[in-house]
Amino acid sequence: MADIDITSQTIDGMGPHGTKVGLLRVLGPAHVWALGVGIVLVGEYMGWNFAVGKGGAYAALIACWFAGILYSCVAMIDSEVTSTVASAGGQYTQAKHIIGPLMAFNVGLYLVFAYTMLEAANAITAGYLFFVVAQMTGHAGDLDQRPFIILVIMFLAWLNYRGVLATLTFNLVITAIAFCAILILFLSTSGILGGGIMEHTALFEGHELPYGWIGVLAAMHFGLWYYLGIEGTTQAAEEVRSPARALPFGTLAGIMTLLIAATLTWYVCSGVLPWEYLGDGVNGSVAPLFDTARLSGSNGLVWLLGFGTLFATLASANGCINDASRAWFAMGRDKYLPGWFGAVHPQYRTPYRAIVFLVPIALIFALGAPLDQVITFSILSGLLGYTFMPLNIILFRRKWPLETIKRGYEHPFHPIPAITLLTLCGVTFFAVFLGYGTQLVAMIGFYIVVSLWFHFWRYRFVNRGAQFTMPWPKPQGY
Amino acid sequence: MAHYTPPKQGKTSQLFDVLVLVVLTFGALFVPLWMGMAGAAKSVATPDPNPTWETLGQTPAQAAKYEALGYDPASAHDLILARFDYSFSIGALLTMIVVIVLYYVLILRFSEVEYREVISEKFGRE
Numbered sequence: 001m002a003d004i005d006i007t008s009q010t011i012d013g014m015g016p017h018g019t020k021v022g023l024l025r026v027l028g029p030a031h032v033w034a035l036g037v038g039i040v041l042v043g044e045y046m047g048w049n050f051a052v053g054k055g056g057a058y059a060a061l062i063a064c065w066f067a068g069i070l071y072s073c074v075a076m077i078d079s080e081v082t083s084t085v086a087s088a089g090g091q092y093t094q095a096k097h098i099i100g101p102l103m104a105f106n107v108g109l110y111l112v113f114a115y116t117m118l119e120a121a122n123a124i125t126a127g128y129l130f131f132v133v134a135q136m137t138g139h140a141g142d143l144d145q146r147p148f149i150i151l152v153i154m155f156l157a158w159l160n161y162r163g164v165l166a167t168l169t170f171n172l173v174i175t176a177i178a179f180c181a182i183l184i185l186f187l188s189t190s191g192i193l194g195g196g197i198m199e200h201t202a203l204f205e206g207h208e209l210p211y212g213w214i215g216v217l218a219a220m221h222f223g224l225w226y227y228l229g230i231e232g233t234t235q236a237a238e239e240v241r242s243p244a245r246a247l248p249f250g251t252l253a254g255i256m257t258l259l260i261a262a263t264l265t266w267y268v269c270s271g272v273l274p275w276e277y278l279g280d281g282v283n284g285s286v287a288p289l290f291d292t293a294r295l296s297g298s299n300g301l302v303w304l305l306g307f308g309t310l311f312a313t314l315a316s317a318n319g320c321i322n323d324a325s326r327a328w329f330a331m332g333r334d335k336y337l338p339g340w341f342g343a344v345h346p347q348y349r350t351p352y353r354a355i356v357f358l359v360p361i362a363l364i365f366a367l368g369a370p371l372d373q374v375i376t377f378s379i380l381s382g383l384l385g386y387t388f389m390p391l392n393i394i395l396f397r398r399k400w401p402l403e404t405i406k407r408g409y410e411h412p413f414h415p416i417p418a419i420t421l422l423t424l425c426g427v428t429f430f431a432v433f434l435g436y437g438t439q440l441v442a443m444i445g446f447y448i449v450v451s452l453w454f455h456f457w458r459y460r461f462v463n464r465g466a467q468f469t470m471p472w473p474k475p476q477g478y
Numbered sequence: 479m480a481h482y483t484p485p486k487q488g489k490t491s492q493l494f495d496v497l498v499l500v501v502l503t504f505g506a507l508f509v510p511l512w513m514g515m516a517g518a519a520k521s522v523a524t525p526d527p528n529p530t531w532e533t534l535g536q537t538p539a540q541a542a543k544y545e546a547l548g549y550d551p552a553s554a555h556d557l558i559l560a561r562f563d564y565s566f567s568i569g570a571l572l573t574m575i576v577v578i579v580l581y582y583v584l585i586l587r588f589s590e591v592e593y594r595e596v597i598s599e600k601f602g603r604e
Contacts, residue, residue, distance in 0.1 A: 274540050
């Protein structure tokens with residue numbers, strides 16, 4: 001019998017320091033699914049196709065499946081740890097309790113940057129979509145995309161400011177529509193319903209692996225984009241009614257949904273669009289599912305995928321604002337950042353200062369950097385976070401073996417998922433190095449500098465014992 | 479260990495800390511872009527002055543798709559022929575590996591020191 005049963009009625013949902021105060025607990029498993037899939041599904045609507053450009057269509061499929069294995073490991077590991085951590089901050093809070101404050105500070109920044117950059121990428125895509133729709137409906141001249149980018153970010157920030165239940169219910173609806181749009185496109189173009197338009201053999205002829213096997217490795221960089229953000233489900237830990245049950249269920253259902261959506265997306269797009277066009281997400285296909293619908297000859301599909309792309313970008317940006325602000329808020333509450341950010345809105349009970357503070361940062365990147373660079377910044381932060389996860393689960397099992405804390409979910413075959421995840425992270429670091437080595441070194445240089453700043457300056461303002469807020473026993477070995 | 483009481487941070491100091499973080503963030507993300515070191519640019523190694531679908535390596539089925547997308551051989555030239563350069567030096571690769579490993583070693587070691595203080599204060603010594 002475990003010493004602590006995290007799934008029991010008394011402890012499940014218990015807030016920091018065994019209290020019931022904190023953010024408002026109103027969410028269920030469907031909201032967790034919507035948060036995870038909502039953030040990620042835009043990855044099928046844009047961005048993943050850079051993987052085609054890096055190594056060809058087959059390389060993108062191989063990357064899709066290996067990245068799928070990487071994220072399945074992430075989802076399993078995350079589900080186990082987060083089922084015991086009923087507090088905002090997700091992996092940040094996990095790191096704080098399992099590895100230590102400096103690791104937590106770094107993980108918190110990974111989360112904020114990964115989600116804020118993803119939010120910026122979403123806003124860029126939404127702006128592009130308005131541009132294309134204006135052209136298709138006869139607008140003469142170039143439509144200025146910037147007002148739409150600003151409007152998207154401001155509207156979603158306002159929605160987040162007003163309350164989490166409305167925000168994630170909105171996400172649930174538009175994510176479901178965006179997912180159904182992919183299914184309908186697949187059924188309509190693959191020959192299952194009516195005539196098929198897939199031409200994989202003809203389009204791949206002579207271009208099977210245009211860069212050879214190194215292209216397959218390089219494609220892993222953008223292969224992450226099919227799934228990046230699924231780990232964001234853990235950010236809702238302080239707002240779900242039953243973290244021990246809802247978080248594992250929502251996260252694992254989410255990764256299964258995404259594995260299906262990613263494979264279908266690759267299938268329909270690569271069977272209709274030539275690989276060079278599909279693989280260039282800046283000058284070629286910015287929104288590949290939408291472009292596939294345009295070549296289908298069906299106006300209904302064009303409108304459906306147009307709305308699907310718009311909804312996917314909105315759902316993702318919405319979830320990103322939600323997650324980035326929770327991580328920023330949690331760091332403020334612990335004084336890792338100025339405590340001013342740790343405030344909860346007196347009426348809406350949302351982390352409103354964190355939400356407002358991150359708006360101009362997202363705007364600057366959405367308006368000032370190209371899409372592939374913004375995506376790369378997001379992927380790099382995500383990748384650093386995934387590298388932390390294997391270390392996290394190994395130490396979690398060592399410090400709190402299964403018999404000391406009863407989890408809401410225990411992931412199988414430990415430590416094989418951790419080792420697999422670490423290996424795939426190593427491969428992806430190499431893939432990023434092949435094209436974006438300068439950014440990689442610059443970003444790690446940044447994390448080294450801010451780590452020194454935190455350890456030697458900022459940490460003096462942090463209460464030592466108060467950081468450990470979970471109702472866990474003392475870790476073994478201390 | 480004795481209970482640690484952190485100093486109270488003034489508003490100016492809080493603001494300064496936020497500014498430091500924001501400046502470092504923008505520096506790390508924008509400086510490589512401004513210095514033209516962002517990489518990942520594709521280039522056309524041998525341009526074709528009179529491109530046709532055949533000289534661009536496109537079969538009739540592939541050419542038909544490009545035409546449906548509104549391209550002709552001239553406008554599709556750069557899109558089709560541009561390629562990434564994946565050559566790299568072993569020295570650069572080793573530098574990246576060393577930087578990543580050093581980074582994780584640094585944060586794990588400092589974290590462990592801080593974590594022992596946290597556990598000691600939270601649970602006391604047994």
